[in-house]
Amino acid sequence: MRQPALDRRAILLLASGIAGAGTAAEAAPAATPPAAETPPAGYIFLQPSEALFVEALAMHMVPADDLSPDGVALGIPVFIDRALAGSWGKGDRLYMQGPWRSGSPNQGYQLPLTPSELYRVGIAQSNAYCQATYGKTFDRLPAAEREGFLVALSQGRLALPGGLPARPFFDVLYQTVMEGMFADPIYGGNRDKAAWRMIGFPGVMANNAQNIALYNDGRRFTAEPVGIADMS
Amino acid sequence: MARTLPPVDIVIVGMGWTGGIMARELGPTGQKIVVLERGGPRSTGENFSVPMIRDELRYAQRTDLMMDTAKDTVTIRNTPAETALPMRRLGSFLPGEGVGGAGAHWNGATWRWADNDLKIRSMYEQRYGAGFIPKDMPLRDWGVSYADLEPYYDRFEYDAGVSGKAGNIKGRKQAGGNPFEGPRKRDYPLPPLTENYASKLFRTATQGLGLHPFARPAANASKPYVNPDGMQLGQCQYCGFCERFGCESNAKGSPHTTVIPVALKNPNVELRTWSWVQKVMLDSTGKRAVGVAYVNVQTGEELEQPADLVILCAYALSNVHLMLLSGIGAPYDPATGQGVVGSHYAYQGSASQQMFFEGRNFNPFIATGSMGAIVDDYHANWDFDRGPQGYIGGSTISVSGSNGRPIGYRPTPAGTPAWGAEWKRATAKWYQSALSVSALGGVMPHRQNFLDLDPTYRNRFGQPLLRMTFDFKDNDLKQNRHAAELCAQIGRAMNPTHANPAFYPRTWSVVPYQSTHNTGGAIMGAEPGASAVNTWLQSWDVTNVFVVGASAFPHNSAYNPTGPVAALAYRTGEAIRERYLKRPGLLS
Numbered sequence: 003m004r005q006p007a008l009d010r011r012a013i014l015l016l017a018s019g020i021a022g023a024g025t026a027a028e029a030a031p032a033a034t035p036p037a038a039e040t041p042p043a044g045y046i047f048l049q050p051s052e053a054l055f056v057e058a059l060a061m062h063m064v065p066a067d068d069l070s071p072d073g074v075a076l077g078i079p080v081f082i083d084r085a086l087a088g089s090w091g092k093g094d095r096l097y098m099q100g101p102w103r104s105g106s107p108n109q110g111y112q113l114p115l116t117p118s119e120l121y122r123v124g125i126a127q128s129n130a131y132c133q134a135t136y137g138k139t140f141d142r143l144p145a146a147e148r149e150g151f152l153v154a155l156s157q158g159r160l161a162l163p164g165g166l167p168a169r170p171f172f173d174v175l176y177q178t179v180m181e182g183m184f185a186d187p188i189y190g191g192n193r194d195k196a197a198w199r200m201i202g203f204p205g206v207m208a209n210n211a212q213n214i215a216l217y218n219d220g221r222r223f224t225a226e227p228v229g230i231a232d233m234s
Numbered sequence: 235m236a237r238t239l240p241p242v243d244i245v246i247v248g249m250g251w252t253g254g255i256m257a258r259e260l261g262p263t264g265q266k267i268v269v270l271e272r273g274g275p276r277s278t279g280e281n282f283s284v285p286m287i288r289d290e291l292r293y294a295q296r297t298d299l300m301m302d303t304a305k306d307t308v309t310i311r312n313t314p315a316e317t318a319l320p321m322r323r324l325g326s327f328l329p330g331e332g333v334g335g336a337g338a339h340w341n342g343a344t345w346r347w348a349d350n351d352l353k354i355r356s357m358y359e360q361r362y363g364a365g366f367i368p369k370d371m372p373l374r375d376w377g378v379s380y381a382d383l384e385p386y387y388d389r390f391e392y393d394a395g396v397s398g399k400a401g402n403i404k405g406r407k408q409a410g411g412n413p414f415e416g417p418r419k420r421d422y423p424l425p426p427l428t429e430n431y432a433s434k435l436f437r438t439a440t441q442g443l444g445l446h447p448f449a450r451p452a453a454n455a456s457k458p459y460v461n462p463d464g465m466q467l468g469q470c471q472y473c474g475f476c477e478r479f480g481c482e483s484n485a486k487g488s489p490h491t492t493v494i495p496v497a498l499k500n501p502n503v504e505l506r507t508w509s510w511v512q513k514v515m516l517d518s519t520g521k522r523a524v525g526v527a528y529v530n531v532q533t534g535e536e537l538e539q540p541a542d543l544v545i546l547c548a549y550a551l552s553n554v555h556l557m558l559l560s561g562i563g564a565p566y567d568p569a570t571g572q573g574v575v576g577s578h579y580a581y582q583g584s585a586s587q588q589m590f591f592e593g594r595n596f597n598p599f600i601a602t603g604s605m606g607a608i609v610d611d612y613h614a615n616w617d618f619d620r621g622p623q624g625y626i627g628g629s630t631i632s633v634s635g636s637n638g639r640p641i642g643y644r645p646t647p648a649g650t651p652a653w654g655a656e657w658k659r660a661t662a663k664w665y666q667s668a669l670s671v672s673a674l675g676g677v678m679p680h681r682q683n684f685l686d687l688d689p690t691y692r693n694r695f696g697q698p699l700l701r702m703t704f705d706f707k708d709n710d711l712k713q714n715r716h717a718a719e720l721c722a723q724i725g726r727a728m729n730p731t732h733a734n735p736a737f738y739p740r741t742w743s744v745v746p747y748q749s750t751h752n753t754g755g756a757i758m759g760a761e762p763g764a765s766a767v768n769t770w771l772q773s774w775d776v777t778n779v780f781v782v783g784a785s786a787f788p789h790n791s792a793y794n795p796t797g798p799v800a801a802l803a804y805r806t807g808e809a810i811r812e813r814y815l816k817r818p819g820l821l822s
């Protein structure tokens with residue numbers, strides 16, 4: 003069963019029964035579907051070799067199939083670029099005082115690098131590693147060698163030249179690819195909410211006081227997914 | 235030089251659940267009260283409006299509403315032999331910052347801890363003998379009973395708008411509630427939340443096993459509600475953006491929509507946001523507080539606020555940090571076992587069983603923070619014999635599901651690759667059709683689990699960070715292993731297509747989120763010397779300082795903490811109002 007977003011919004015406003023809710027109606031979404039969601043092209047953080055690396059990574063981790071377009075078409079590199087250029091990439095909320103020690107895995111992230119620095123250093127060292135091992139940078143490797151490199155990186159099994167530990171670099175790559183795929187499209191990834199469609203996540207419209215009782219027997223709730231921009 | 239402000243009667247540090255309750259309870263005394271909150275103001279309309287608040291990246295991943303670890307954090311290690319290192323970003327737990335504290339972005343699971351917790355030492359000794367308690371486990375009775383706390387649990391349930399079903403009213407068992415709960419004088423203010431499909435399956439399976447499922451008590455309002463102070467709560471929308479998010483509908487019982495606005499109606503109560511307290515100032519004897527030193531973090535100005543009474547409501551960890559920074563009470567020394575402040579630090583046990591049900595849909599995004607069926611047969615049920623298992627404590631076991639937010643929630647069967655075409659197929663296939671059964675377990679105190687000041691790392695003001703030394707010990711591991719077996723057993727009875735291996739953590743890591751249920755460090759008790767505060771949460775050493783929060787818990791339980799955190803706060807508020815203010819001094 004499909005429900006138009008507006009009806010569900012209206013249900014919230016009626017059902018919540020709170021005094022202030024009426025004023026929220028002014029912020030109700032426009033009924034027309036959003037225009038093209040594609041954010042402006044171009045990168046603001048990633049340098050050319052870094053862009054190639056990130057695009058290759060996104061294509062490899064998220065290949066095109068009947069479930070979704072590939073990672074580049076989904077906008078994952080754009081998401082990553084913006085995230086690294088923004089406050090999170092620059093170390094917002096990260097405790098950055100030394101002394102620096104590697105510690106145990108239980109003690110978590112302990113490098114003196116912000117996420118954008120980690121990306122920059124990690125890509126340079128990964129490309130140097132791939133060049134030395136396979137004779138090509140990561141973006142030019144065939145799929146099997148890309149896979150081999152990423153698996154070894156994820157298991158911390160390879161020594162990057164320059165000494166960056168493999169695991170924290172892999173962790174930030176993986177985290178940002180997944181965020182770029184599944185975060186709200188307003189951040190540049192998950193274009194056209196394709197990843198939400200792939201799994202059936204309805205997005206930010208979530209006024210389910212009725213649905214909780216209607217869908218408690220194993221049936222699937224489906225709705226056209228709604229992102230932040232659709233409601234703004 | 236710090237600027238000294240005109241004196242006031244009472245300073246409260248922190249404006250979350252406990253700070254809000256204390257201000258609510260003390261406001262009517264007419265005393266001049268200042269509440270200092272390190273973070274900013276918050277309102278539903280400005281901070282929690284849709285669609286802005288439904289942003290998984292900003293609030294769940296980047297922890298936008300929580301403590302900023304660039305400014306202040308803790309250092310962590312598993313044992314005293316290691317060098318503690320800073321928790322450089324949030325992970326395992328998510329302390330709050332800003333008006334409402336963690337109470338603005340909690341889940342709302344609200345429990346009444348009963349005598350099996352409050353009288354833990356005497357009940358275990360009586361049933362199993364003193365030898366059952368390991369030597370390195372300084373287990374303590376709390377010095378209060380369930381009967382003492384019952385009226386204050388009731389206050390909180392009615393103020394916060396808790397949805398649930400009583401299991402025991404005045405000693406009479408009630409069908410559909412928790413049969414193991416202590417006797418309550420009346421039912422919850424709101425009926426339970428609507429049951430979802432996952433809970434139905436769990437209820438049928440656990441009933442088949444002879445267990446006693448019921449709906450988890452939830453401060454997510456099942457209907458529109460007006461609390462006894464006239465504050466309005468909306469109806470919960472099962473929005474799936476509950477834990478880590480503020481509630482657009484005002485359906486989540488939160489201090490910023492309940493106790494805080496009520497407190498601020500009193501003209502004698504003043505809230506100062508962006509006011510970061512650095513320490514409690516003591517007089518030359520060290521036995522009396524004369525006020526607090528704080529920084530206006532918007533201007534950088536250092537200020538001193540003189541006061542006759544100081545109430546710490548800064549969350550369990552910050553309470554202990556402030557006591558250590560101020561020299562209130564004797565710091566705990568793990569080598570000798572002497573001292574109390576910092577001892578009995580505890581956390582949360584857990585276990586889980588992930589399962590997959592081909593062709594069935596659970597709609598995981600139609601969810602609230604605390605809904606779901608749960609069993610208490612292995613915790614509050616005193617007939618559950620711990621003897622053969624050989625541990626103290628227990629677990630509550632429930633069917634999971636507070637959300638389906640896709641950055642964080644993408645279950646796949648064990649062995650599925652982490653990326654690529656096969657990963658995509660499994661992610662798409664199982665998103666709707668996975669469930670887990672999970673356990674929340676206690677943690678018993680241990681001599682080597684404690685809090686003190688870090689020798690190396692500093693916060694933004696140059697003060698030593700709080701250092702946390704913690705790991706799950708033998709007793710906790712036995713409990714959690716047993717809980718994993720129970721989760722697996724219940725899981726099998728739910729008849730999934732297939733299941734991942736049951737899981738419990740073998741050691742504590744700061745990386746994955748577990749729970750914001752940090753307890754201990756300034757424990758309560760009936761005896762000075764063995765506790766940091768008395769049962770009125772009053773410092774034994776500096777009697778015009780009260781320390782309110784889960785810092786007072788002598789151990790952690792298989793329930794979430796805020797029920798007794800709030801109940802103890804109401805009880806302390808009443809004691810200050812009715813007795814302390816009339817005759818300042820040690821309450822007895």
Ligand SMILES: Cc1cc2nc3c(=O)[nH]c(=O)nc-3n(C[C@H](O)[C@H](O)[C@H](O)COP(=O)(O)OP(=O)(O)OC[C@H]3O[C@@H](n4cnc5c(N)ncnc54)[C@H](O)[C@@H]3O)c2cc1C
Nearest residue numbers: 248250251252272331335336337341342343511548794796
């Ligand atoms: C994601 C999440 C889910 C949770 N779910 C549940 C649940 O389902 N059930 C449950 O029982 N509990 C839950 N909790 C825990 C619950 O939120 C806390 O138990 C409760 O908020 C504690 O109240 P408090 O007053 O001690 O701390 P808080 O409510 O956090 O308030 C403390 C306040 O003190 C301020 N402060 C700290 N240090 C200073 C300083 N130096 N100067 C000035 N101000 C300061 C902080 O900024 C904060 O606003 C959850 C917590 C989180 C984070």
Ligand code: SF4
Nearest residue numbers: 470471473476481602
């Ligand atoms: S699940 Fe309910 S209580 Fe929680 S934030 Fe959503 S509407 Fe509010």
